[in-house]
Amino acid sequence: MVTNAHLETAIDYHFSDKGLLQQALTHRSHSSHHNERLEFLGDSVLNFVVAALLFQRFPRIDEGDLSRLRANLVKQSSLADIAQKLELSQYLRLGEGELKSGGFRRPSILADTVEAIFGAVFLDSGFDAAQKVIARQYAPILQNVDPQTLGKDPKTLLQELLQGRKLDLPLYTVVATHGAAHNQMFEVECTVPALDIKVGAAGSSRRAAEQLAATQAIASIQQLVPAKGAASRSRARKSTQLSLPVAVPQERK
Amino acid sequence: MVTNAHLETAIDYHFSDKGLLQQALTHRSHSSHHNERLEFLGDSVLNFVVAALLFQRFPRIDEGDLSRLRANLVKQSSLADIAQKLELSQYLRLGEGELKSGGFRRPSILADTVEAIFGAVFLDSGFDAAQKVIARQYAPILQNVDPQTLGKDPKTLLQELLQGRKLDLPLYTVVATHGAAHNQMFEVECTVPALDIKVGAAGSSRRAAEQLAATQAIASIQQLVPAKGAASRSRARKSTQLSLPVAVPQERK
Numbered sequence: 001m002v003t004n005a006h007l008e009t010a011i012d013y014h015f016s017d018k019g020l021l022q023q024a025l026t027h028r029s030h031s032s033h034h035n036e037r038l039e040f041l042g043d044s045v046l047n048f049v050v051a052a053l054l055f056q057r058f059p060r061i062d063e064g065d066l067s068r069l070r071a072n073l074v075k076q077s078s079l080a081d082i083a084q085k086l087e088l089s090q091y092l093r094l095g096e097g098e099l100k101s102g103g104f105r106r107p108s109i110l111a112d113t114v115e116a117i118f119g120a121v122f123l124d125s126g127f128d129a130a131q132k133v134i135a136r137q138y139a140p141i142l143q144n145v146d147p148q149t150l151g152k153d154p155k156t157l158l159q160e161l162l163q164g165r166k167l168d169l170p171l172y173t174v175v176a177t178h179g180a181a182h183n184q185m186f187e188v189e190c191t192v193p194a195l196d197i198k199v200g201a202a203g204s205s206r207r208a209a210e211q212l213a214a215t216q217a218i219a220s221i222q223q224l225v226p227a228k229g230a231a232s233r234s235r236a237r238k239s240t241q242l243s244l245p246v247a248v249p250q251e252r253k
Numbered sequence: 254m255v256t257n258a259h260l261e262t263a264i265d266y267h268f269s270d271k272g273l274l275q276q277a278l279t280h281r282s283h284s285s286h287h288n289e290r291l292e293f294l295g296d297s298v299l300n301f302v303v304a305a306l307l308f309q310r311f312p313r314i315d316e317g318d319l320s321r322l323r324a325n326l327v328k329q330s331s332l333a334d335i336a337q338k339l340e341l342s343q344y345l346r347l348g349e350g351e352l353k354s355g356g357f358r359r360p361s362i363l364a365d366t367v368e369a370i371f372g373a374v375f376l377d378s379g380f381d382a383a384q385k386v387i388a389r390q391y392a393p394i395l396q397n398v399d400p401q402t403l404g405k406d407p408k409t410l411l412q413e414l415l416q417g418r419k420l421d422l423p424l425y426t427v428v429a430t431h432g433a434a435h436n437q438m439f440e441v442e443c444t445v446p447a448l449d450i451k452v453g454a455a456g457s458s459r460r461a462a463e464q465l466a467a468t469q470a471i472a473s474i475q476q477l478v479p480a481k482g483a484a485s486r487s488r489a490r491k492s493t494q495l496s497l498p499v500a501v502p503q504e505r506k
Binding site: 036037039040041043044045047048051052055062063066067070122127128131 | 289290292293294296297298300301304305308315316319320375380381384
């Protein structure tokens with residue numbers, strides 16, 4: 001059976017006050033001594049530490065890009081990923097209802113608990129310790145951050161890709177809708193006339209379908225350009241470097 | 254003539270790298286080495302420090318109330334107040350256009366510069382120094398924070414006041430509108446039947462007029478209750494303790 005000591009090893013921090021870690025792992029459905037105040041504190045120390053890490057790592061990007069990157073790194077799904085790596089679900093203290101409904105897998109509960117742990121470390125030992133614990137979790141993530149693309153949605157990326165080549169903007173057309181009002185599916189076509197690209201995608205909203213179609217258009221461009229041969233090699237390099245963001249559409253924190 | 258050294262004395266912090274303070278005081282209209290990245294950093298350290306101060310000072314309020322209090326303490330007008338106390342406008346470096354249009358008095362520029370200074374202190378000496386500088390500016394403000402009322406709008410306060418006495422909710426009625434569509438005035442009446450209160454107010458939106466009317470209703474209740482005599486003294490104490498928030502309507506940070 002795992003104990004909280006395993007979790008302390010996983011985050012490479014050992015609490016002086018073990019009760020703080022216990023509280024950080026306690027969902028409000030479990031008991032009144034729960035983690036929500038710690039989560040408030042942890043959310044703010046996390047936001048600050050990630051801001052400072054980005055500020056240092058990207059000395060030339062402007063504050064708008066810094067904000068976009070940070071929003072992406074501290075959003076619920078990013079924190080839930082950290083929770084998964086820590087195998088956090090096995091340490092959670094949930095009420096019966098949450099247990100039965102699978103609360104230990106719910107991204108919101110996992111993300112909130114990660115924040116609460118950061119808050120608990122700050123309370124236990126101060127800022128430097130919290131910074132160290134947070135930086136350790138974010139080190140592998142920061143290594144893969146592409147400041148040009150992270151957190152941008154596919155439509156924006158496609159637009160920027162075409163603008164960078166001085167090509168006309170893509171066109172999106174709804175070609176069909178299916179289903180009843182509360183459960184509609186939208187079929188959307190995205191065309192990039194200058195590159196002779198036409199791709200289609202479906203989604204439960206027009207926006208979602210357009211974003212998916214843009215993802216496919218980007219993939220098509222990336223396949224297309226390297227095949228053009230030596231004459232456009234510099235272009236090809238540019239387009240194959242483009243990395244896609246993971247989330248579609250973007251979540252709000 | 255004032256120099257930046259006077260400002261350092263005012264915030265009780267002396268920079269090792271005087272260039273950082275200079276940059277913090279430089280608006281983007283002035284030159285390219287401006288303060289916007291520092292503002293990003295300062296905004297996050299400020300949010301965290303104020304979160305930690307509130308967490309410590311109010312050990313029993315929940316995270317929702319902590320968030321509301323913090324939002325109120327770090328909003329633009331609160332930061333602009335701090336800027337005024339520091340007489341910050343005389344240290345700002347603005348472009349010609351901003352100078353001519355009175356940018357040194359603009360709350361957004363003043364607030365952003367305060368944040369940039371906090372960010373610069375963090376870069377210059379680390380977290381503890383930034384925390385000290387921020388805590389010093391917030392000490393007098395925190396002393397006067399009423400966690401029950403700060404940041405709540407008058408309609409909410411009036412509703413809570415009446416609910417606390419188990420009285421029916423107030424009624425708001427638009428009694429007249431004046432002026433053309435783009436420049437309308439709304440006259441609103443607020444009645445509290447149980448206390449025989451009827452007050453009126455006007456505003457440029459229905460919401461603004463209702464908030465103003467609620468403010469007047471609260472004032473009426475506060476005048477009314479003490480006059481009721483000894484029998485309801487405990488009630489009177491409760492109502493006269495109610496302090497009003499300053500801002501109507503509430504600003505968003």
